[in-house]
Amino acid sequence: MQKQSSQYGYFDAEKREYVIDKPDTPMPWANYLGSPAYGAIISNNAGGYSFVKSGAAGRLIRYRFNEQDRPGRYIYFCEPKEETECDYWSASWQPVGKSLDGYKSICRHGTGYTLIEAEYKNIQSQVCYYVPQGAEYEVWKVKVTNKDTKARKISVIGFAEFTCESFYEQDQVNLQYTQFITRTYFKDKFILQTINENCLNAVNESRVETRIFGLSGAKVETYCGDRAAFLGKYRDYGNPVSVEKGKLDNTLNYNLNPCGALQTTIILQPGQTTEFSFLLGQKREAQAKELISRYEDAALPDREINELKKYWHGKLANLKVVTPDENFNNMINTWNAYQCFITFIWSRAASLIYCGQRNGYGYRDTVQDIQGIIHLDPVMALEKIKFMISAQVNHGGALPLVKYNHNPGHEDKPEDQTYRQGTGHPSYRADDALWLFPTVWKYVAETGNIALLDEVIPYADKGKDTLFNHLLKAIDFSLNHLGIHGLPAGLHADWNDCLRLGANGVSVFVALQLYYAFEIMIRFAKYKKDSKTEKNMEKLKQRFRKIIEVRCWDKDRFVRGITEKDVVVGKPGDPEASMWLNPQSWAVISGFADETRGKAVLDLVHKELNTKYGARLMAPSYRKHAFDGALALLFNPSTKENGGIFLQSQGWLILAEALLGRGSLALEYYLESCPAAQNSIADIRLQEPYVYSQFTESTDSPFEGRSHVHWLTGTASTVMVGCVEGILGLRPDIDGLRLSPAIPAQWKSFTMEKVFRNCKLNIKVNNPDGKESGCKKLTVNGTAMEGNYIPASILKTENEIILEM
Ligand code: GLC
DSSP: OOOOTTSSEEEETTTTEEEEOSOOOSSOOEEEEEETTEEEEEETTSBOOEEESOTTTOBOBOOBTTSSSBSBOEEEEEEESSSSOEEEEESSSTTTTOOTTTEEEEEEEOSSEEEEEEEETTEEEEEEEEOOTTOSEEEEEEEEEEOSSSOEEEEEEEEEOBOSSSOHHHHHHOHHHHTTSEEEEEOSSEEEEEESGGGGTSSOGGGOEEEEEEEESSOOOEEEEEHHHHHOTTOOTTSOHHHHHTSOOOOOOBSSOEEEEEEEEEEEOTTOEEEEEEEEESOOHHHHHHHHHHTTSTTHHHHHHHHHHHHHHHHHTTEEEEOSOHHHHHIIIIIHHHHHHHHHHHTTSBSSSSBSOOOEEEHHHHHHHHHTTTTTOHHHHHHHHHHHHTTBOTTSOBOSEEETTOOTTSOOOTTSHHHHHHHOOOSOBSSGGGGHHHHHHHHHHHHOOGGGGGOEEEOSSSOEEEHHHHHHHHHHHHHTSBOGGGOBEEESOSSSTTBOOEEEEEEHHHHHHHHHHHHHHHHHHHHTTOHHHHHHHHHHHHHHHHHHHHHSEETTEEOOEEOTTOOEESOTTOSSSOEEHHHHHHHHHTTOSOHHHHHHHHHHHHHHHEETTEEOSEESOOSSOOOTTBGGGGSOTTBTTBTSEEHHHHHHHHHHHHHTTOHHHHHHHHHHHOTGGGGGGHHHHOSOTTSOEEEEOOTTSTTTTOEEEESSSTHHHHHHHIIIIIISOEEEETTEEEEOOOOOTTOOEEEEEEEETTEEEEEEEEOTTOOSSOOSEEEETTEEOSTTEEEGGGOOSEEEEEEEO
């Protein structure tokens, strides 16, 4: 696809890159590098930060949040103009910010790497930032080419601003301490930063930390380890005094603020290219020497970058779709999928908005994140499922926050003061453990690994049980926490952080989740021939069906909850918050609403909640009529939970419409909030066109359409599920795969390549009659199937599947 001039960039589908060729994007547009061992966030202007394991406790380089996307991983070029002054620019457009008339910048965000190219006065540079697979350091691989007709002599300076210590908060606020525990040294090819170095030979070596910023493949001529000396008085990263001079003054830091800055000079003949790498990490001196010498091999970075591409592209290749909608393809094949992996790995901790401070996984967040990758990497999903199951408390509730150093069998729980103090979570949420049901179901259905249900897994606090019994206990937890009318209590909150319905107030969303949980347990129990559990679950399902019917339905809609004072939230005619999205979509997803009722409530959603950027979470926004526990009131109208377009909920709406077979509506909702489809309105949306955000401001806002909280959001997984299971209709169960696409009538055909239980499926869907769902005929390797179902047992290594709608 060719870029249009009004846009900042475009998708390169083949390379799986988003290409930004106009660097003055409305916000820093970021990418993620690394793995849980070492994470790095980088913007299209090289802003961002890095950390070892934890953004809170392992912060390596600084970033000033909510400011001008500074500092970052900067490489400066300086060319002498006269005796003392340089003309200088940076390898990324910022921080120097040359006029875009003479300076060209292209940033290619890819899977695990970011390549920033620049051209200024016939000097072309390409810097590829990446973290080698599994490594605990990062590489800035630089390639400079002289495109001039004469030789050029250029001074190159690499710069990284170290934190004074690893704890982000300490580094930012406890300056009377942190500024006096660190110093830097120059060691021939690198700057060495030490923290608490006296402890090395004395009290406690484990306190000592050392970081390095090194140069491989070129000779260091001058260096600087002190930020003040590097920048100069009253200067910024855009005009450091040392860059202006073209050389560093060899000052090292002793107290105050450290940095790593190294300078080398390159002389390039016309057409000549040179390559070298800057290296950054938390390494000891000896390790640094070894590392730097390893990267003297100029071919190493390219090999490593290729390995990264192979790793990521391999994972993403497990589902490839070609539909008539290019935006849909780009998101499902690459960017939504990549974002699902990023949320799966980094949870809600480190982005340019989340400052890294969360020290664990939110239970419901992560259990939902898992759903986004099951179809691409069930092995990775399984590991996390077991981990999350081991964070369930013995009485069935789930730890609201699971610490990174979670120790199954030995954890405190919300009942304990220590847990509350350590995590800031005062009590249980009503929904946390209930997310296990769709997640475990999706995993078992994708893989057929029903044996997982019998696997014994510890509880967070004490004891252990089979996974099947863990699930039964999750149901017990809900049954032991019922509020008025015998419905599940809202507890600290349900999925909606801003709904405090209380210990006796009740949540309709949770009631529908519980209803769905019974249904999934019935499926499992049937499979296990456990008729006692099956009957019991069926009985419970019918019991709750009656209560939900009587208490949760009002005239034409499902209400959202009932407070302890028996006030119904979300009834028709309420002056505010009279209509809520989630209970309508979940009535369909849970199977509670039949087709007729499902269509009726979703029609009402379309009428009352839909906007051009998606359906609002509820409407009208709270202003004057909120009940006591309605924390949404704290937000401006049409913002976040107060009537904003909460994007995570769009995924459920897409899924619900698709389950009802209404493909046009499913795609309508999809496109309203699809980042790629908003590529041309980046100045309204502000966020990366390749990444979902948490929410979009809605109709009450003077900035309708503006989106916020990029990357780390549950939107990634719910929309992915809405598309894969919903629109594309890939609906596996334990014995096979049901194919139920729900597409817009104008899609005449589409194809999917999917890896399913180690078999390759080449699926072609034909829709000559312009249907939105349904199956006229399905053949697998030439044989007609019964209905739209493919038994797993008939699959070969490679399969040709044709579905006629
Ligand atoms: C945020 C939270 C998530 C919550 C949602 C709705 O996305 O991370 O836990 O469910 O908001 O309030």
